[in-house]
Amino acid sequence: MSAYTSSAQLFGHATAQAPGKVNLSLAVGEPREDGYHPLATLFLAVSMVEEVTATHRADGLITVSISDASSAFADPDTIPLDETNLAVRASRLLRDHLGLDAETHGVHLEITKQVPVAGGMGGGSADAAAALAACAGLWEAGLSRDELARIGAPLGADVPFAVTGGAAVGRGVGDELTPLLSRDPLHLVLVPASQGLSTPQVYTTLDTLRADGVLDTPETAPDVSPELIQALVAGHAESVALLMSNDLQVPATTMVPELSEMIEIGMEEGALAGQVSGSGPTIMFVARSAEDSMQLAGRIQDRTGIAAVPVHGPYPGARLL
Ligand SMILES: C[C@](O)(CO)[C@H](O)COP(=O)(O)OP(=O)(O)OC[C@H]1O[C@@H](n2ccc(N)nc2=O)[C@H](O)[C@@H]1O
Numbered sequence: 001m002s003a004y005t006s007s008a009q010l011f012g013h014a015t016a017q018a019p020g021k022v023n024l025s026l027a028v029g030e031p032r033e034d035g036y037h038p039l040a041t042l043f044l045a046v047s048m049v050e051e052v053t054a055t056h057r058a059d060g061l062i063t064v065s066i067s068d069a070s071s072a073f074a075d076p077d078t079i080p081l082d083e084t085n086l087a088v089r090a091s092r093l094l095r096d097h098l099g100l101d102a103e104t105h106g107v108h109l110e111i112t113k114q115v116p117v118a119g120g121m122g123g124g125s126a127d128a129a130a131a132l133a134a135c136a137g138l139w140e141a142g143l144s145r146d147e148l149a150r151i152g153a154p155l156g157a158d159v160p161f162a163v164t165g166g167a168a169v170g171r172g173v174g175d176e177l178t179p180l181l182s183r184d185p186l187h188l189v190l191v192p193a194s195q196g197l198s199t200p201q202v203y204t205t206l207d208t209l210r211a212d213g214v215l216d217t218p219e220t221a222p223d224v225s226p227e228l229i230q231a232l233v234a235g236h237a238e239s240v241a242l243l244m245s246n247d248l249q250v251p252a253t254t255m256v257p258e259l260s261e262m263i264e265i266g267m268e269e270g271a272l273a274g275q276v277s278g279s280g281p282t283i284m285f286v287a288r289s290a291e292d293s294m295q296l297a298g299r300i301q302d303r304t305g306i307a308a309v310p311v312h313g314p315y316p317g318a319r320l321l
Pocket residue numbers: 023026035036037038039041120121122125155156157158159172173174199200203278279
């Protein structure tokens with residue numbers, strides 16, 4: 001063993017964490033030829049995280065398991081445990097990028113999920129981001145956060161933000177990020193649903209509602225309100241609540257009408273605002289403070305029997321523990 005053998009090599013494992021996200025605003029344009037929609041969004045990473053432990057495998061295989069899945073809402077059994085798993089794909093991409101020998105540089109990935117599956121919070125993207133960080137640690141890649149975000153981008157539009165975390169404006173398909181500083185945390189309550197929603201189907205429903213004239217087709221390119229950015233940066237929850245928006249809200253509530261009822265309930269219980277996160281069905285409510293978020297979560301839970309979770313953001317992006 002050389003004097004320079006690192007702890008990751010010595011112990012053969014590394015653990016990393018990456019956050020789920022909400023979209024405080026999400027403006028969606030007309031679909032491009034590849035089916036993706038141009039968008040402008042205000043991302044906020046929140047204190048609901050995915051953890052991935054990468055353990056060296058000398059046989060070159062990349063395998064995955066999910067532990068403690070009971071804490072993940074929606075059905076964790078729907079997550080593939082084969083080579084299509086986003087964490088597995090992320091590790092393979094990184095191994096190829098580093099030019100490591102695929103015969104000897106295998107890894108087992110153990111995912112501990114908190115973020116709801118197919119919940120509109122980028123849970124799979126966070127798994128990919130945490131896997132990238134854990135494997136970068138295990139293989140001592142010496143890559144910057146920006147490089148990891150670039151390597152992960154082909155895996156999904158939300159992956160770069162799960163790597164960088166914090167708060168950011170996302171453009172392009174959500175992968176062109178402008179990070180923001182913010183003063184005080186925003187406190188939210190998340191209400192996951194028992195069934196996930198398919199992101200492509202929610203985007204397709206938006207297209208249909210626009211084609212049918214139920215929703216207006218935007219005449220200008222999608223953008224993020226500068227006032228909303230200012231409100232977030234200043235930590236002004238009341239103004240964030242007033243200015244929030246999501247073009248996928250109507251499609252998501254058209255597909256699952258109970259979501260509108262849940263938003264009503266949260267508002268009756270004192271939330272400043274409520275809307276679906278990303279493509280839904282997770283609903284986020286804005287609270288006035290940390291204490292208010294805990295009380296609001298308790299009231300929603302008492303009234304509906306559904307576990308409501310107080311969280312805060314911005315939260316750091318993918319990092320080794
Ligand atoms: C809804 C959001 O979470 C908002 O941040 C994202 O736009 C979705 O990001 P994601 O789940 O990482 O998306 P991907 O896995 O890249 O794409 C899944 C599918 O969603 C649709 N999709 C996604 C992103 C985008 N800007 N336009 C789209 O139309 C496409 O049909 C795509 O095939």
